[in-house]
Amino acid sequence: MKIYTSTKNIPQLKGLSVTERMAVLESAAKKMTIPEKTLLNIIKLLVIVPTFTLVLRAVESWWSLAWAGLILLLYPLFVKPLQYSLSAKYIKVKNPEEDK
Secondary structure, eight states, X not given: OOOOSSGGGOGGGTTOOHHHHHHHXXXXXXXXXXXXXXXXXXXXXXXXXXXXXHHHGGGTOTHHHHHXXXXXXXXXXXXXXXXXXXXHTTXXXXXXXXXX
């Protein structure tokens, strides 16, 4: 599985606008299998749960809030590439040459 860090890097989405790429990725995400969706959701939880744990520990140390903020800022760097990569195999974009 190839890791795509941006929607611009997905070959099937070349030449599409940002809104078109997001729409295609959304429809592709709906086609993901149950195990793929489960894996993605578990990874999301593995990132989000420590954040809330650190927020709860803010009573003991204010540094916990800084770490929680850092984790939330890094969240897209971990989750989005995995989401793009899992969805990429379900992308079917019509080629303009096929219409001829």
